[in-house]
Amino acid sequence: MSAGLRAECGDGEKVWNEITQLAESHRAVNLHQGVPDFSPPKFLVDAFCRAASGGPMMHQYTRPFGHLPLVRNLAKFFSRVMEREIDPLQDILVTVGAYHAVFCALQALIAKGDEVIVIEPHTECHRPMVTMAGGKPVYVPLRPRNSGSGALSSGEWVLSAEELASKFTPRTKAIVINTPNNPLGKVYKMEELQMIADLCTRHDVLCVSDETYEWLTYDDARHVRIASLPGMWERTVTIGSGGKSFSATGWKVGWAMGCGNIITLLKAQHQLSVFDCATAAQEAVAQGFQREYELFGRPESYFQQLPAVLFQKRDRLASSLKTAGFKPIMPEGGYYLTADISCVNVDLGDQGSGDESYDSRFVKWLTKDRGLAAIPVSLFFSPEHRKSFDKYVRFCFVKEDSTLDAAVDILEKWGDGE
Numbered sequence: 001m002s003a004g005l006r007a008e009c010g011d012g013e014k015v016w017n018e019i020t021q022l023a024e025s026h027r028a029v030n031l032h033q034g035v036p037d038f039s040p041p042k043f044l045v046d047a048f049c050r051a052a053s054g055g056p057m058m059h060q061y062t063r064p065f066g067h068l069p070l071v072r073n074l075a076k077f078f079s080r081v082m083e084r085e086i087d088p089l090q091d092i093l094v095t096v097g098a099y100h101a102v103f104c105a106l107q108a109l110i111a112k113g114d115e116v117i118v119i120e121p122h123t124e125c126h127r128p129m130v131t132m133a134g135g136k137p138v139y140v141p142l143r144p145r146n147s148g149s150g151a152l153s154s155g156e157w158v159l160s161a162e163e164l165a166s167k168f169t170p171r172t173k174a175i176v177i178n179t180p181n182n183p184l185g186k187v188y189k190m191e192e193l194q195m196i197a198d199l200c201t202r203h204d205v206l207c208v209s210d211e212t213y214e215w216l217t218y219d220d221a222r223h224v225r226i227a228s229l230p231g232m233w234e235r236t237v238t239i240g241s242g243g244k245s246f247s248a249t250g251w252k253v254g255w256a257m258g259c260g261n262i263i264t265l266l267k268a269q270h271q272l273s274v275f276d277c278a279t280a281a282q283e284a285v286a287q288g289f290q291r292e293y294e295l296f297g298r299p300e301s302y303f304q305q306l307p308a309v310l311f312q313k314r315d316r317l318a319s320s321l322k323t324a325g326f327k328p329i330m331p332e333g334g335y336y337l338t339a340d341i342s343c344v345n346v347d348l349g350d351q352g353s354g355d356e357s358y359d360s361r362f363v364k365w366l367t368k369d370r371g372l373a374a375i376p377v378s379l380f381f382s383p384e385h386r387k388s389f390d391k392y393v394r395f396c397f398v399k400e401d402s403t404l405d406a407a408v409d410i411l412e413k414w415g416d417g418e
Contacts, residue, residue, distance in 0.1 A: 015360055015379055022364060023373035029406045031317075031395040032363070032373040034182070034335050038400050040248040041302050047287035048251075051280040058280050065267050066094030066255070067282035073289040074240075074255060080296065082228050090260030093267055094282060096274050098212045098241040098254035099125050101266075103132075104273070105208045105237045105256055106174075108265040110135040114173035119159065121380030121389070123182045123210060130176070138167050139382040141389070142186065152329045154186040154338070155221070161195055168199055174206040175199075180213040180223065183338050183380050183394040185331020187221040197229045206262075207232065212241035212254070213334040215303040218311045221332035227258065234259045237266070242285040244335075246302065247398075251281040310335075313397045313404055320408040321395070323415030335398045338377055342391040357390040366393070372410050 019032050030037070039045065051058050065071070068088075075088035086092065095101040102125060110116060112134035118126055120141040130137045142157040177196065179188040188196075200207050209226050217223050227236035242253035256266050288302075295301040317337055318328040327340035341362055346369075348361045359376035367373045377392035397404065 015376065019363060019367060019373055019375065022367040026368050026371060028367045028371045028373040029403060029410065030373050031397070031399065031403075031407055032375045034396050034398070035249055036247045036398045037403055038247065040246050041288075043291055043302075044246050044248060044284055044288045048280060048284035050287075051283035054280075054283070058283060060279065061276055062279040062282065064271050064276040065089075066092055067277075067279060067286065070094055070253075070282045070286035070289070073286045073293065074257070077289050077293045077296075078257065080293070082225060082233075084228075084233065086257065087260060091257060091263055093256045093263050093270055094277055095254045095256060095270060096277050097243060097249075097252040098210065098239050100252075100270070100274065101237075101239045101254045101256040102126065102176075102208065102210060103129055104266040104269040105239070106130055106133040106135070106176075107269045109206055109208075109237075109262070110173055113171065115169060115171040116173060117164070117167050117175040117205075118382075119175070119177050120382060120385060121181065121183055121377060122176065123178050124379060126176050126178070126210070127382065135173070136171075137382065138172070139385060140164050140167055141381065141385050142181075142184065152327065152340075153219075154181070154184045154329055154331045154333075155189070157184055157186050157329075159192060159195070164196070165199060168203045168205065172203060172205050174208055176208045176210070177226070178210040179226075180211075180216060180221075180331070180333025182213070182334055183336045183375070183377055184329065185334040185336055185338070187217055187223055187332040188226075190224050193224055193226045194229060197226060197232050200235055201231045205235070207236045208239065209236055210239045212239060212244045214240065215245055216307050216310060216335065217333040218307060218314065219330070219332055223333065235262075237262060242281075242288070246285065246288050247306065248281075248285075251278070251285070253277060253281050253285045310398060313399070313401075316404060316408060317395060317397045320411035320415075324411040325415065329392075335396050337395050337397055338392050339395065340391060341393055357386060359390045359393055363393055370410055370414060372407055 071088040071092045075086040079086045106129045110133040114135045116130045116135040118137045145156045214223050227233050227238050237258045240255045243249035321328045325344045329338045357378045363374045374393040374395050378386040378390040381389050
């Protein structure tokens with residue numbers, strides 16, 4: 001690993017590890033990890049149990065590029081969603097989670113010296129994976145449209161069309177977007193995606209669209225797939241996650257979807273890195289998508305039920321954060337709630353080193369002094385923009401009610417001056 005790549009990964013990894021260790025040693029309420037602490041739906045667990053007891057071939061290698069029942073069900077499901085015919089054998093690659101799908105895409109499509117536009121804040125793997133592929137990340141941050149009082153919406157964080165257009169050069173090979181966004185929860189609107197699509201087609205640039213939280217949208221926000229826009233199927237790799245879709249993140253079943261001639265390039269990277277993915281988990285996710293296909297759009301669908309439950313959890317956490325003096329940025333989608341901490345008056349004392357970001361020092365104090373673990377949002381920005389976004393922290397609300405009860409109790413006692 002090069003010194004540059006070690007630096008790319010090092011800061012984030014260090015902070016993640018420190019917060020995790022602090023949370024464990026202080027027995028803090030864990031809202032920092034993006035992991036549900038509840039079980040996947042019973043139908044999915046039952047499908048996994050059936051797969052595990054389904055004979056010897058469920059415990060052996062399956063098709064390297066995706067278990068046949070899974071790619072067929074994904075193709076059938078997303079052909080309906082995308083309103084186009086998707087070839088299960090050519091247009092889909094099953095990967096070891098969405099992380100591996102992003103890795104395969106960037107390794108396959110980016111050559112040394114290629115520029116890759118990365119929209120910030122970005123999922124923590126995007127930036128180092130561009131560097132690992134030999135590319136040069138070029139950053140464009142989302143910025144709040146205004147800083148008015150009260151709870152901002154993630155929808156008020158927007159791209160500057162002029163700034164984005166200025167970053168496209170003859171060396172630009174790809175752009176990486178994430179919608180719904182981690183950590184903000186922004187769900188890109190049609191006109192925003194069309195602006196990105198127009199630039200991609202004008203400059204002949206590929207798009208890697210990380211859509212792992214695609215089913216988790218709130219407040220009538222609608223997830224639009226950029227690959228569905230005219231001219232974009234042929235130049236987009238869409239990243240999906242069975243773990244995020246069905247609350248089974250430890251199964252590590254993800255996929256990349258797109259035009260067959262692009263996915264062929266990803267398949268070579270996949271086969272030379274992991275060969276294939278766990279057969280039983282793929283079988284269970286295949287059954288989950290078969291069920292969702294049959295219940296599509298109906299109240300019984302898990303893709304309808306989960307966001308309805310999480311909507312209530314989101315609002316409960318936001319209310320308690322307000323009580324404690326935070327300014328929540330209400331997410332339109334995803335697992336996370338980002339909060340502005342600039343109005344939270346605390347004495348950080350000797351938390352962290354002098355050159356450490358304010359939000360990193362704040363979350364260490366929050367974990368140790370209040371027993372509540374969160375993640376600094378500056379980690380999701382490049383070094384060149386990090387200082388401008390170091391007054392925000394991220395909380396995960398995809399938690400059991402008992403976990404949120406404990407967090408709410410801490411925040412409300414804080415707000416009452418205890």
